[in-house]
Amino acid sequence: DTEVTQTPKHLVMGMTNKKSLKCEQHMGHRAMYWYKQKAKKPPELMFVYSYEKLSINESVPSRFSPECPNSSLLNLHLHALQPEDSALYLCASSPLPPTAFNEKLFFGSGTQLSVL
Amino acid sequence: AQTVTQSQPEMSVQEAETVTLSCTYDTSESDYYLFWYKQPPSRQMILVIRQEAYKQQNATENRFSVNFQKAAKSFSLKISDSQLGDAAMYFCAYKGNQFYFGTGTSLTVIP
Numbered sequence: 508d509t510e511v512t513q514t515p516k517h518l519v520m521g522m523t524n525k526k527s528l529k530c531e532q533h534m535g536h537r538a539m540y541w542y543k544q545k546a547k548k549p550p551e552l553m554f555v556y557s558y559e560k561l562s563i564n565e566s567v568p569s570r571f572s573p574e575c576p577n578s579s580l581l582n583l584h585l586h587a588l589q590p591e592d593s594a595l596y597l598c599a600s601s602p603l604p605p606t607a608f609n610e611k612l613f614f615g616s617g618t619q620l621s622v623l
Numbered sequence: 624a625q626t627v628t629q630s631q632p633e634m635s636v637q638e639a640e641t642v643t644l645s646c647t648y649d650t651s652e653s654d655y656y657l658f659w660y661k662q663p664p665s666r667q668m669i670l671v672i673r674q675e676a677y678k679q680q681n682a683t684e685n686r687f688s689v690n691f692q693k694a695a696k697s698f699s700l701k702i703s704d705s706q707l708g709d710a711a712m713y714f715c716a717y718k719g720n721q722f723y724f725g726t727g728t729s730l731t732v733i734p
Contacts, residue, residue: 549714549724550668595666608654608719609675614668 513598513615521623522588528618530581530598539581540599540612541573550597555605556581562605588622595619625650627717629725636705637733643690644700644728646715655719657691657698662727663711671713674698707732 511532520526530539538557542550555563556575564573570592572584581598599612626649636642648657659671674682674691682689686703702709710732715725 547712547727547729549727552722597666597668599668606720608652609656610718610722611658611670611673612668612722613670614660616665616667619666 511598511600511613511615513596513618515618516616517619517621519621519623520585520588522590524588525584525586527585528583528596528598528620530583530615531579532600532613533579534600534602534613535578536600536602536613537578538601538603538605538610539575540601541581541583542597542599544595544597544617546595554583557604585620588620590622593620593622625652625717625719625721625723627715627723627725629713629715629728631728632726633729633731635731635733636702636709638705638707640705641701641703642705642730644702644713644715644730646698646700646725648696648698648715648717648723648725650696650717650719652719655717657689658716658718659687659689659698659700660714660716660724661709661711662714663708668714672700702730705732707734 541553544550553567554573559575574582595617597617598615601610603610628647655676658673660668672684690699717723
């Protein structure tokens with residue numbers, strides 16, 4: 508299995524809702540990432556987990572809460588989001604730690620989130 | 624911080640022709656990797672090609688090749704025999720201590 512699987516593919520939520528995004532990989536990768544991407548813009552790093560520990564948090568608002576229950580699974584819990592949080596949320600994984608300069612990212616297809 | 628610049632927001636190419644996408648970067652690090660990622664309408668970011676900075680030989684993957692000029696900090700992507708499936712957003716990326724993405728080039732392939 509060489510895929511990073513993200514669910515759901517699309518999500519519409521109100522500003523008072525609580526929802527979660529899920530990301531799964533079975534390639535044995537020990538680093539997992541959340542990126543946010545606005546239309547026609549590059550991905551922006553949100554969080555990095557290395558060996559199931561949060562290693563990077565790019566000053567993301569607390570309404571986004573990441574969780575890494577095990578080495579294959581990464582969640583992003585959403586609560587009280589704003590309309591400007593509408594974006595494509597991409598998950599990625601890497602066989603190497605984030606500090607390795609030859610690290611290669613494998614991306615999922617993303618969750619398109621709309622906040623009403 | 625490192626910066627990655629893609630000066631061509633949009634490019635177009637006739638099917639079967641060759642196109643070159645430009646990328647420049649700024650860094651003070653001595654060891655790093657450079658990548659080209661493709662993002663088609665399906666939204667998945669797909670690795671096209673990567674180049675190790677300490678290798679002088681330009682990387683090649685089938686119809687995709689790079690022109691890596693380390694002194695000039697330039698890393699362009701050449702797509703030969705362009706196909707309709709090459710239409711996508713292309714992001715240049717730098718990896719030293721962190722990943723940095725360029726702003727992207729939208730490539731249209733004209734039948």
